[in-house]
Amino acid sequence: MNVGSGSERRRYPIRPAQADDYDTIIDVWRRAGLAISTTGRESRQAFDLQLSQFSGLYLVATAEDRIVGTVLGTHDQRKGWINRLAVVPQYRRRGIAAALALACDAAIRAEGIEIVAALIEPDNLSSIALFEKLGYLADVPARYFRKRSRTDI
Numbered sequence: 345m346n347v348g349s350g351s352e353r354r355r356y357p358i359r360p361a362q363a364d365d366y367d368t369i370i371d372v373w374r375r376a377g378l379a380i381s382t383t384g385r386e387s388r389q390a391f392d393l394q395l396s397q398f399s400g401l402y403l404v405a406t407a408e409d410r411i412v413g414t415v416l417g418t419h420d421q422r423k424g425w426i427n428r429l430a431v432v433p434q435y436r437r438r439g440i441a442a443a444l445a446l447a448c449d450a451a452i453r454a455e456g457i458e459i460v461a462a463l464i465e466p467d468n469l470s471s472i473a474l475f476e477k478l479g480y481l482a483d484v485p486a487r488y489f490r491k492r493s494r495t496d497i
């Protein structure tokens with residue numbers, strides 16, 4: 345699987361996210377077109393708490409020291425999850441998301457988790473193509489049910 349040459353990997357180094365990356369990460373998500381819940385699970389306070397639990401799984405890719413891509417890995421001991429994989433538009437199709445997903449997957453597995461999954465909306469064709477390229481198999485279609493405690497999260 346070719347997800348970018350060695351020189352590309354050196355151009356876009358991946359490092360663990362830090363608490364003071366919060367504003368930039370939110371900005372990257374905005375530029376990537378993701379819906380953001382800064383009053384709930386993506387508030388600064390929530391981010392800090394999550395970072396303390398998943399410090400090695402929250403990763404950012406950089407270009408000349410600026411964050412251009414993100415991935416948030418989590419796990420519940422049974423299964424790992426790749427969330428918030430995003431790259432700003434100007435830096436797409438350079439293998440950055442693939443490198444982030446692979447790094448996150450490896451970091452989750454290093455914690456003893458043997459299944460890593462991602463939830464992708466059916467019309468997100470670029471993301472589907474990416475995970476297929478990385479060897480993830482689409483499981484049986486499922487409906488995603490949720491119950492929110494508040495409407496602003």
Ligand SMILES: CC(C)(COP(=O)(O)OP(=O)(O)OC[C@H]1O[C@@H](n2cnc3c(N)ncnc32)[C@H](O)[C@@H]1OP(=O)(O)O)[C@@H](O)C(=O)NCCC(=O)NCCS
Pocket residue numbers: 376377378428429430431432435436437438439440441442443462463464465468469470471473474475477
């Ligand atoms: C999905 C996303 C993260 C991909 O980022 P990226 O850095 O451009 O992806 P990569 O360059 O690593 O792509 C790796 C492979 O994925 C596939 N892929 C990525 N974008 C694609 C697109 N727009 N169309 C078709 N295939 C695509 C290709 O197979 C690509 O390999 P190739 O360039 O050698 O053909 C980016 O488009 C994005 O931020 N989208 C908005 C946020 C989002 O939807 N995130 C996913 C939530 S699950």
